[in-house]
Amino acid sequence: MKNNLHKYTEQEFKKDELLAIIASNLELDETRKNQMESAYKAVNDVLSRDVNFFKGYTISVYAQGSLLIGTTIKPLSGKEFDLDIVLHIEDSYHNHSPSEIYDELYRVLSNNGTYRALLQKKNRCVRINYNSDFHMDVLPGCIIASNNTRLMIAENEYRKFWSRTDPKGYAEWFKEISERNNGSFLLQERYGLLLEAKIETEDLPTHLYFKTPLQRTVQIVKRYRDLFYLNKDKYTSPAISSIVLTTLLAQCHQGNLSIQDSLRNAMVQMKKLADDYKYHGIKFTVYNPVDNHEDKSKRENFTDSWKDRHYSSFVNFVESFEKKLNAFINYSTTESNYTDLFGAGFYKENIQTIVQLEERVAGNSRLAALLSGTAYTNSSGKINVSSGVKNGSHGFYAE
Structure with a gap:
């Protein structure tokens, strides 16, 4: 922080504020979040009432992934939001088989009139396809030890072996990286100045100022990911999963104070990974960063299913995103550059919001x-x- 300091211009600040406005409008609204929270609490209630298996254990059902770390984005039109939740069984995995806990979960839900017609069996989880714009994947797991958050879950579609995961530990890892330099972020400082200057803040969208640059970066990159793969063949150009993108972006993060610096830094780091594969055939592996098992083959590997086509797809995605991000941040925020990155929605509303904010501070x-x-x-x-x-x-x- 003491070396290579540069001063942000007002124009750079406005660009960061605009990025925050855009990301905020991409985020799931509170109504949807509350609806989803009610959905997984209802599943918890149903499982807790089961007298044949689950009533004998302490269980909890909680969100993992983007809902837990604050990086949700709305699905594109016609697509669904994937709500990932964990069924945490407070009992050692040594007392069960992977297929047992999966089958017991499916049994209880299939015997319930609310869920019976909505169920779909997936490799590691049971999916509930709600008649709305989201589905919920319920991942059952048992504890490894009582003094940590790690879980053992079913290994694959045959569910004969265990594998490791740690959703809560991952969320803490992401939060620690995301909040480095918390209190010094560009938009936080600006909001503090608005308060000191006695600018009318009651109508300001205060939520814009308190997401971290890393959280906003993940949201922005995931939105472009959705657009980039929208009409591509799923086999030849497989989309990069959110967990791989989020992990890479967090690992690339260097405590940046602004969204635009966080995005630029992420692109430099991810472009290096892409070039290493494109020009040298070097493949990267993305492990769960909180799984420190001494045997790497037993660690949770988010890229364990990646083939050559996945790495080629990653290269194409990164090169495309870098070009369009550069045009938007370094050149102009025209509607054309905007829609290339974020799609057609909210452009006029976002620009109107930034103009209104500028009018509030002008001449103060x-x-x-x-x-x-x-x-x-x-x-x-x-x-x-x-x-x-x-x-x-x-x-x-x-x-």
Whole structure:
């Protein structure tokens, strides 16, 4: 933080704010989130009432993935949101077989009138296909030890062997990386200045300012992923899973203070992985970063099913995203550049929001004084432009 400091320009700030507005409009709304929370709590209630198997154990059902780490995005039109949840059985996996816990889960749900017609068997989970715009994948697992969050789950479609996972541990890992330099993020600092300058903030979309740059980066990259693969053949151009993208982006993150710097940094790192494969045939592996088993073959491997076509697909995706991101961030935010990255929705609304925010701060002498370092704080703690202790300037600094 002490070396290679540069000062953000007002234009760079506005670009970060616009990216936050865009990502915010991509996110699942609270109504949908609450609907999904009610859905998995209802599953928990049904399983808890089962007297033949589950009533003998302490169980809990909770969300994993994007809902847990705050990186949800709305599905494209005609597509469904994939809600991943865990059925956490508080009993050692040594007491069960992988097929047993899977079959017991399916038995209870299939015997319930609400779920019977909605069920679909998947390799490791049981899917509930709701008559709405989302489906829920229920992944059953047993604990490894009582003093950690790791679980053992069914290995594959035959469910004869166990494999390891750790959804809660993964969420903590992501959160720790995401919140590095928390309190110093560009948009957080800007919001603090708006409060100090007494700009009317009650109508400001305050949620824009408190997602981390990494969370926004994941949302933006996932949206382009959905657009990029929309009409492509699933076999020759398999889409990159959210868990692989999210893990790579977190591993690339360097505590960046702005969304645009986080995106640029991610592209540099991911382009290197793409080039290593494209030009040298070097394949990367993405393990669950919180699985530290000494035998790598037993670690949870998010790319264990990847073939040459997956790596080629990754190369094509990264090259395309880099080109379109560069056009949007470094050149212009025209509607054409916008739709290339984010699709056709919300462009006018997003631009209108950024214009309204600019109008609120334009001509505010208190904000101008705070930014330039010519503001004062008097003995009553009030900020003014004439008397008291001189405040330092706020320049929006980043690495």
